[in-house]
Amino acid sequence: MRRSRAFIPTTKxxxxxxxxxxHIYLSRAGFISQVxxxxxxxxxxxxxxxTKIENVINQEMANAGCEEVELSFVTxxxxxxxxxxxxxxxxxxxxxxxxxxxxxxxxxxxEEMMVDLVRNRVTSYKQLPINLYQMKIKFRxxxxxxxxxxxxxxxxxxxxxSFHSSVEDLDREFDAMERAYKKxxxxxxxxxxxxxxxxxxxGGSGSKELMVIAGSGEDTLAVxxxxxxxxxxxxxxxxxxxxQKDIIFTSVKDIKGDxxxxxxxxxxxxxxxxxxxxxxxxxxxxxxxxxxHYLDENGKAQPxxxxxxxxxxxxxxxxxxxxxxxxxGCIWTKESAPYSVNIIISNIxxxxxxxxAEELYENLKSLNVEVMLDDTKERxxxxxxxxxxxxxxxxxxxxxxxxxxxxxIFDRKTKEITPINAQDIKTKILELL
Amino acid sequence: MRRSRAFIPTTKxxxxxxxxxxHIYLSRAGFISQVxxxxxxxxxxxxxxxTKIENVINQEMANAGCEEVELSFVTxxxxxxxxxxxxxxxxxxxxxxxxxxxxxxxxxxxEEMMVDLVRNRVTSYKQLPINLYQMKIKFRxxxxxxxxxxxxxxxxxxxxxSFHSSVEDLDREFDAMERAYKKxxxxxxxxxxxxxxxxxxxGGSGSKELMVIAGSGEDTLAVxxxxxxxxxxxxxxxxxxxxQKDIIFTSVKDIKGDxxxxxxxxxxxxxxxxxxxxxxxxxxxxxxxxxxHYLDENGKAQPxxxxxxxxxxxxxxxxxxxxxxxxxGCIWTKESAPYSVNIIISNIxxxxxxxxAEELYENLKSLNVEVMLDDTKERxxxxxxxxxxxxxxxxxxxxxxxxxxxxxIFDRKTKEITPINAQDIKTKILELL
Numbered sequence: 113m114r115r116s117r118a119f120i121p122t123t124k125x126x127x128x129x130x131x132x133x134x135h136i137y138l139s140r141a142g143f144i145s146q147v148x149x150x151x152x153x154x155x156x157x158x159x160x161x162x163t164k165i166e167n168v169i170n171q172e173m174a175n176a177g178c179e180e181v182e183l184s185f186v187t188x189x190x191x192x193x194x195x196x197x198x199x200x201x202x203x204x205x206x207x208x209x210x211x212x213x214x215x216x217x218x219x220x221x222x223e224e225m226m227v228d229l230v231r232n233r234v235t236s237y238k239q240l241p242i243n244l245y246q247m248k249i250k251f252r253x254x255x256x257x258x259x260x261x262x263x264x265x266x267x268x269x270x271x272x273x274s275f276h277s278s279v280e281d282l283d284r285e286f287d288a289m290e291r292a293y294k295k296x297x298x299x300x301x302x303x304x305x306x307x308x309x310x311x312x313x314x315g316g317s318g319s320k321e322l323m324v325i326a327g328s329g330e331d332t333l334a335v336x337x338x339x340x341x342x343x344x345x346x347x348x349x350x351x352x353x354x355x356q357k358d359i360i361f362t363s364v365k366d367i368k369g370d371x372x373x374x375x376x377x378x379x380x381x382x383x384x385x386x387x388x389x390x391x392x393x394x395x396x397x398x399x400x401x402x403x404x405h406y407l408d409e410n411g412k413a414q415p416x417x418x419x420x421x422x423x424x425x426x427x428x429x430x431x432x433x434x435x436x437x438x439x440x441g442c443i444w445t446k447e448s449a450p451y452s453v454n455i456i457i458s459n460i461x462x463x464x465x466x467x468x469a470e471e472l473y474e475n476l477k478s479l480n481v482e483v484m485l486d487d488t489k490e491r492x493x494x495x496x497x498x499x500x501x502x503x504x505x506x507x508x509x510x511x512x513x514x515x516x517x518x519x520x521i522f523d524r525k526t527k528e529i530t531p532i533n534a535q536d537i538k539t540k541i542l543e544l545l
Numbered sequence: 546m547r548r549s550r551a552f553i554p555t556t557k558x559x560x561x562x563x564x565x566x567x568h569i570y571l572s573r574a575g576f577i578s579q580v581x582x583x584x585x586x587x588x589x590x591x592x593x594x595x596t597k598i599e600n601v602i603n604q605e606m607a608n609a610g611c612e613e614v615e616l617s618f619v620t621x622x623x624x625x626x627x628x629x630x631x632x633x634x635x636x637x638x639x640x641x642x643x644x645x646x647x648x649x650x651x652x653x654x655x656e657e658m659m660v661d662l663v664r665n666r667v668t669s670y671k672q673l674p675i676n677l678y679q680m681k682i683k684f685r686x687x688x689x690x691x692x693x694x695x696x697x698x699x700x701x702x703x704x705x706x707s708f709h710s711s712v713e714d715l716d717r718e719f720d721a722m723e724r725a726y727k728k729x730x731x732x733x734x735x736x737x738x739x740x741x742x743x744x745x746x747x748g749g750s751g752s753k754e755l756m757v758i759a760g761s762g763e764d765t766l767a768v769x770x771x772x773x774x775x776x777x778x779x780x781x782x783x784x785x786x787x788x789q790k791d792i793i794f795t796s797v798k799d800i801k802g803d804x805x806x807x808x809x810x811x812x813x814x815x816x817x818x819x820x821x822x823x824x825x826x827x828x829x830x831x832x833x834x835x836x837x838h839y840l841d842e843n844g845k846a847q848p849x850x851x852x853x854x855x856x857x858x859x860x861x862x863x864x865x866x867x868x869x870x871x872x873x874g875c876i877w878t879k880e881s882a883p884y885s886v887n888i889i890i891s892n893i894x895x896x897x898x899x900x901x902a903e904e905l906y907e908n909l910k911s912l913n914v915e916v917m918l919d920d921t922k923e924r925x926x927x928x929x930x931x932x933x934x935x936x937x938x939x940x941x942x943x944x945x946x947x948x949x950x951x952x953x954i955f956d957r958k959t960k961e962i963t964p965i966n967a968q969d970i971k972t973k974i975l976e977l978l
Contacts, residue, residue, distance in 0.1 A: 113612075117610060117675070118612065119612055119614075119663075119666075119667070119675050119677060121666035121667070142666075145662055145666075147616075147617045147620065147621065147658070147661075148617075148620075148621045148647070148649075149645075151617040151619055151620075151621075152617060153614065153615065153616040153617050153658065153662055154614055154615040154616075155614055155662070156612035156613060156614055156677070158615075159612075159613045159614050159615050159679075160613075162615070163613075177550060179546075179551065179552055179589035179592075180589060180592045180593075180596075181552075181586065181587055181588055181589055181592050182586065182587040182591075182592050182595070183580075183586040183587075184580045184581075184584040184585060184586050184699050185618070185682055185699060186584060186651070186684060186698070186699050187580065187581075187584075188580065188581045188584075203644045206641070206643065206644075207641075208639070208640075208641030208642075209641075210639065210686055210698075211636045211639075211686045211688070212582075214581070216581075218619070225580070225586065228580075229578055229586055229588070230552075233552075233554035233575075233578075234552070234554070242550070242552050244552060244589070246592075249618055249682075251619060253643055253644045255644070265619070265643075266617050266618060266619050
């Protein structure tokens with residue numbers, strides 16, 4: 113893509129309510145645009161990052177034998193009445209009437225819809241297990257939408273649901289999903305922990321959260337420095353109901369951070385995590401009230417034993433920036449970067465610079481490298497600042513030194529600039545990617 | 546994918562209100578599931594087809610220099626008041642209040658949102674043209690949702706919007722989009738016509754529709770047998786307002802179909818088309834009321850000159866089946882098929898059959914061929930009927946003849962069965978794809 117044709121409206125101003133780095137830099141770098149409270153549009157650069165995250169998820173889901181579906185976003189309230197969640201979800205569940213006065217909701221999660229899809233279609237234990245997922249917008253009418261896309265009202269989520277004929281088979285799938293989720297986050301270059309968690313409004317017994325480690329996270333975690341142990345602080349302190357949580361939130365302040373890991377004898381640290389994934393063992397929480405049954409080996413009707421697996425796609429984009437930014441802007445990881453390389457023509461009036469840049473650009477494109485060519489008339493300093501704000505992993509600077517046959521590679525993460533013989537630049541870039 | 550693990554709930558029963566082939570077969574073959582009137586969920590096979598259609602669109606949009614975005618689906622009513630369309634759209638525009646009593650709508654199209662995204666961000670003629678598109682669900686609260694996913698309420702659409710500083714540049718882009726749209730439909734294997742059209746509720750001057758030729762279409766077209774000329778019947782007969790249309794709808798009955806093409810001297814035929822794409826020259830219809838301006842070469846503020854380009858992604862899936870089906874079910878085209886090849890093990894108890902089938906399955910998978918392995922315990926006749934209903938372009942039948950070293954290839958379109966030496970099967974399949 114040519115920068116002169118690309119829609120990347122970078123700006124110096126951050127939204128007045130922005131406190132998180134991801135909110136500030138995704139706005140300033142021209143990735144996201146606020147439409148209303150908690151509602152955001154994704155501009156081309158954000159859409160590219162989202163697509164990359166989706167591709168990684170789709171690949172790992174396919175490897176794990178899951179199938180993708182797409183459920184309707186507008187869903188009848190009747191299904192929520194069947195499960196009893198219409199009341200439980202409260203005002204976060206946005207309700208409205210259509211022109212014929214039937215009530216619908218905007219799907220905040222899709223357990224009911226998925227059970228409805230499978231009931232009467234999967235009728236025998238022989239057809240189990242199945243694991244279906246979708247990548248689709250959700251809507252939760254949050255009381256206080258905040259932190260940009262981190263806690264918006266409309267957001268993009270991968271939600272998966274598995275159906276089983278035994279608890280053992282659910283346990284097996286739950287472990288497989290944990291492995292797949294870990295692989296996804298690792299591929300995206302994130303530092304994260306899997307922690308024991310509370311089941312919240314989804315229900316069921318047994319759940320784990322995938323937490324990206326970041327000082328700006330909304331959750332407090334107790335994580336071991338020696339082993340993989342981690343727990344949401346409420347779980348670690350043994351909270352099981354609202355009343356207990358109040359006590360705990362008070363006592364968290366007293367925690368010194370010298371607690372001992374219950375798993376090994378390592379030291380526990382407290383840290384604020386960002387929840388990007390949540391996996392649950394639902395059991396028959398939804399299948400029983402919705403009367404979703406299969407016939408077992410003895411021909412007896414049984415409710416499906418279920419699991420549910422969520423991953424916040426748009427939130428992962430924000431989490432990547434929470435973990436990877438500096439005072440100059442975004443620093444995208446290899447697998448998440450909208451473009452891997454940015455070629456900067458220092459002086460657009462210098463024919464030799466333009467010629468080399470155009471050649472390299474076409475060359476890299478033909479090798480399927482995702483490359484941006486900054487062919488604008490801006491001055492060099494502006495182009496560099498712009499590249500740092502957007503966060504391309506590497507920039508090739510084609511400037512004055514070209515007279516001596518030298519160009520430079522700028523590493524966004526380290527901010528190091530390395531001179532390279534102009535003739536070796538293509539090889540060097542391919543090595544780095 | 547193994548058929549034994551896949552969620553493809555085929556059935557003998559069609560929905561009671563289904564009259565169109567696409568509605569009947571996409572339901573029976575386990576592709577779509579009705580949630581409520583005009584609301585459908587896509588099961589795994591439909592999702593795969595949708596993804597293929599999206600990939601073709603994305604590739605051609607990238608080739609045409611367009612950038613993908615994703616606008617929020619829930620949009621503030623205030624934007625619709627600015628453009629004056631809040632009233633014009635009537636009850637099809639679904640309105641609701643959020644928990645803070647602000648009014649929003651579910652986006653039925655996104656002209657206002659896109660203008661809002663670009664205004665104040667693109668400020669100079671130097672930044673033009675740009676062409677942004679998205680692939681996202683839309684919601685139109687139709688009075689009579691019908692024909693399955695052909696005229697649903699929630700549907701998937703590619704909507705694109707271009708911004709220009711001159712009418713000539715809009716004309717150029719409009720032609721480029723027409724070429725791109727034609728390429729997309731041709732790649733998907735569809736027989737279609739581009740026809741002159743009415744601008745409807747979108748507004749603006751000058752528009753063309755991309756019509757898939759099918760007896761079941763909702764629109765009547767006048768198309769030339771000798772040249773590329775085609776027009777929606779209202780346009781052909783010169784209707785320009787509602788009053789005239791009434792006269793025309795009466796007079797259509799009197800048309801004998803022996804009219805002469807206004808372009809060449811060829812014979813015109815009447816045929817019922819399915820609208821799958823619509824491109825418009827909007828001019829300043831939205832940019833003027835929304836005060837979306839750029840500075841021209843003389844530093845004077847001017848409203849953007851715009852074009853808009855829509856394509857019905859889910860409707861294309863239905864149109865493919867309207868044009869490609871027989872009494873046994875769906876017949877997918879090469880670029881749209883959820884799986885290219887289906888391997889049928891006639892007798893799952895025959896070890897030699899299973900061995901060859903498994904080898905071929907793994908072999909084709911490793912070559913990135915999208916292949917289904919029917920490893921179920923059903924009898925052969927059932928498996929064949931199932932394959933025909935689903936509509937895989939080719940099935941490899943591994944049956945009794947394997948004793949003589951022979952397998953068979955079933956061509957879904959012609960229903961021809963060709964015997965092949967078992968050892969040549971892989972080569973033959975790769976030739977066909």
